Amino acid sequence: MNLPDLSLQILYGRLGWAIVLATVACALWRRSAPMPRVALAAVLAVALAAMSLPGELSPAWWLGLAFQYPSGLLVGCCLLRLAERWNGIRRSRAMPQALAGVLVVVGALLYIDAMGFLARGFYYAGFGALAMPLLGLVAAIGCVLAIARGHGRGPAASLLGALALFALLRLPTGNLWDAVIDPLLWAWATSALLLAALRRSGRRASDRLAAPEQAQEQEAARNPAPGLQPLATERFSSLKE
Amino acid sequence: MENPQIPRPRPRNRVLLGCVLLVLLMLGAEGLRWTPHLHAAAHAAAQPSLAGAALGGPVTLTELSHTRIPAPQGMPSAHASSMTPLAGNRMLAFWWAGSRESGPDVKVYASTWANGAWSAPWVVASRESLGAELGFGVRRIGNPVAWTDRDGKIHLYVVATGLGGWAASRIAHIVSTDQGASFRVRRVLPTSPLFNTSALVRTSPLALSDGGWWLPVYFEIGNKYPMLMAFDAQGNPTSLARIGQSTSTLQPAIVAVSKTEVRALLRDDSEARRMQHAASVDGGASWQDLPALDLPNHNTSMAAIRLASGQFLMLHNHAADDASARSVLRLSISQDMRSWRTVADIARGKAGDEFSYPTLQQVGDELHVTYTWQRQAIAHHRYRIQAGGTI
Numbered sequence: 204m205n206l207p208d209l210s211l212q213i214l215y216g217r218l219g220w221a222i223v224l225a226t227v228a229c230a231l232w233r234r235s236a237p238m239p240r241v242a243l244a245a246v247l248a249v250a251l252a253a254m255s256l257p258g259e260l261s262p263a264w265w266l267g268l269a270f271q272y273p274s275g276l277l278v279g280c281c282l283l284r285l286a287e288r289w290n291g292i293r294r295s296r297a298m299p300q301a302l303a304g305v306l307v308v309v310g311a312l313l314y315i316d317a318m319g320f321l322a323r324g325f326y327y328a329g330f331g332a333l334a335m336p337l338l339g340l341v342a343a344i345g346c347v348l349a350i351a352r353g354h355g356r357g358p359a360a361s362l363l364g365a366l367a368l369f370a371l372l373r374l375p376t377g378n379l380w381d382a383v384i385d386p387l388l389w390a391w392a393t394s395a396l397l398l399a400a401l402r403r404s405g406r407r408a409s410d411r412l413a414a415p416e417q418a419q420e421q422e423a424a425r426n427p428a429p430g431l432q433p434l435a436t437e438r439f440s441s442l443k444e
Numbered sequence: 445m446e447n448p449q450i451p452r453p454r455p456r457n458r459v460l461l462g463c464v465l466l467v468l469l470m471l472g473a474e475g476l477r478w479t480p481h482l483h484a485a486a487h488a489a490a491q492p493s494l495a496g497a498a499l500g501g502p503v504t505l506t507e508l509s510h511t512r513i514p515a516p517q518g519m520p521s522a523h524a525s526s527m528t529p530l531a532g533n534r535m536l537a538f539w540w541a542g543s544r545e546s547g548p549d550v551k552v553y554a555s556t557w558a559n560g561a562w563s564a565p566w567v568v569a570s571r572e573s574l575g576a577e578l579g580f581g582v583r584r585i586g587n588p589v590a591w592t593d594r595d596g597k598i599h600l601y602v603v604a605t606g607l608g609g610w611a612a613s614r615i616a617h618i619v620s621t622d623q624g625a626s627f628r629v630r631r632v633l634p635t636s637p638l639f640n641t642s643a644l645v646r647t648s649p650l651a652l653s654d655g656g657w658w659l660p661v662y663f664e665i666g667n668k669y670p671m672l673m674a675f676d677a678q679g680n681p682t683s684l685a686r687i688g689q690s691t692s693t694l695q696p697a698i699v700a701v702s703k704t705e706v707r708a709l710l711r712d713d714s715e716a717r718r719m720q721h722a723a724s725v726d727g728g729a730s731w732q733d734l735p736a737l738d739l740p741n742h743n744t745s746m747a748a749i750r751l752a753s754g755q756f757l758m759l760h761n762h763a764a765d766d767a768s769a770r771s772v773l774r775l776s777i778s779q780d781m782r783s784w785r786t787v788a789d790i791a792r793g794k795a796g797d798e799f800s801y802p803t804l805q806q807v808g809d810e811l812h813v814t815y816t817w818q819r820q821a822i823a824h825h826r827y828r829i830q831a832g833g834t835i
Contacts, residue, residue, distance in 0.1 A: 204680070204681045204682055204683065204684075205477055206631060206634065206680070206681060209577075209578070209629065209630065209631050212579075212631070213578075213579035216579060216580065217579070258575070258576065259581065263579065263580060264575070264579070264580050264581050265580075265581060266580070267578070267579065267580020267581065268580050268581035268582070268583065268606050268607055269606055269607040269639065270639045271580070271606070271614070271632070271639050271640045313637050314637065314638060317636050317637050317638055317663075318638075318665065318666060318667060319663060319666070319667030319668070319669045319691045320667065320691075322669075322686055322688075322689040324685060324686055326636065326637045326684075327683070327684045327685055327686070329637075330634075330683065330684060332477070332478075333478065336474045336477070336478075337474075339470075339474075340467070340470060340471060340474060343466075343467050343470055344467060346463075347460070347463045347464060347467055350459065350460065350463055351460055351463075360463075363463060363466065363467075366470070367466050367469075367470055370469075370470035370473050370474055371469065371470060371473050376634040376640065377634055378634055378637075380637050381634065381637065381640075384637070385637070385639070386637075386638060386639060
């Protein structure tokens, strides 16, 4: 096990929670209106200032009490969301369905194992001295390739940042799984998938409602009523003769 | 004369270049960590240490003294003691005390045994002191477990909860370089992906041949299962693993049978109400659950050690017909960790009384025992262990 120094963890916790808190605050902004950059910067500055307060005055005190540290990927995704808002992008790509799907599956296995229903030791493997850092490096190279090819550049950059924090400083806890997933990020991924599924089923339902009308129209076009059948095609020209 | 224009890299190329440099940095950082690891891998993994030369044959236990450790003033509740030896045949005890279990005023206290008496207790950890050093809040303080490393540093593991009850516990690792007078927080041990919660300590660590030790840990949200965290001689965690596959056992008391065989006696949270048992025959690398022992265990903690004679001593609650789960504290002995014989009841009360959470330490030819006395104080018994005799 290579574990990070406590002073680094405290600094990371304050910075990380400031970014997460600013993202949540921005999410509460009216969706219909774009968020001015000044407002975004002010929210981030207030979050950072609040986190730097001493002891119980700092939200980091209470967030750490409940959740300890955010994963690097959660912080990365929140940074990405803030960057999207800064650039006026309303439709977020911070949690694409492919990433959400992987996080939901990995998290479910990890948490079922940690709760004792399995005894596979998935979390303990995250401290591995050789295999896990190697896996992290391979994933980092994959992120660079994705960025180079322009596939999901934002999420790839978020993941690369989380893996770099782990490889360079072993943040947040020294366990690779804690770098790429935490229960809050898992909840975000799960809700993103659920929302996407709801949207899909909503679209299917509206398609089904629209389908009989379309079929009637098509049927009418194929078999028009006898009295309405055109006797001949009439040439039409917009030019005045 | 023409001024040739130097082509400037496009922003996208700069981003890519930055990413590649970052990956190279990561590779360098991991490479630096791997080099010492590969050297270390050439050595055999640390094995459990078998303290002292075996005396062989039966031994006699003679009680030398029994007393109670002085309680801190105005703290009527006390529980969960742990001991660790100090140089010069001294002993250091830790326990928590406060107005009530889980109360905001609960703190971990320490007292030193020297020249036949316990010192006045002093505070070594509170939720305020831990919170100030950790940078985040601690809601309540629980069981302490102590260990003295070969450099004389004292490592204290303290249960410190997050948001919630005992199931939201974390383990704070605090270290003293002045024989327990003061402690500094080293870190919170990472034990779980669920906000690092639901890991607790209660039972004593076990020494390893390389100067490291094993810290017994357990998980308790819904399911309950035991774990083992290994530390190197400097007190850095080296591995974490689950003991067996049961989901209703906790508070493992770990004993080395040989350099490769290790046993864990386990508190039972199931309907079986028997003392549970697990074994490893590969130095703790893997564990198998064994059939329960023929000893009652009504969800109570026990302590066990391997004597220098090679026999095993266990201090446990015995739930007889006329007793409640924790009203009898029994000392038992075994040659094989399977068949146990009663040596004596070191505390016996009426139903409803509580003598629980025992701890054992052998220092030279003396056996020290501490346990919770009626949730009000920590009792201490001392025995002389002599070769020959009846047990």
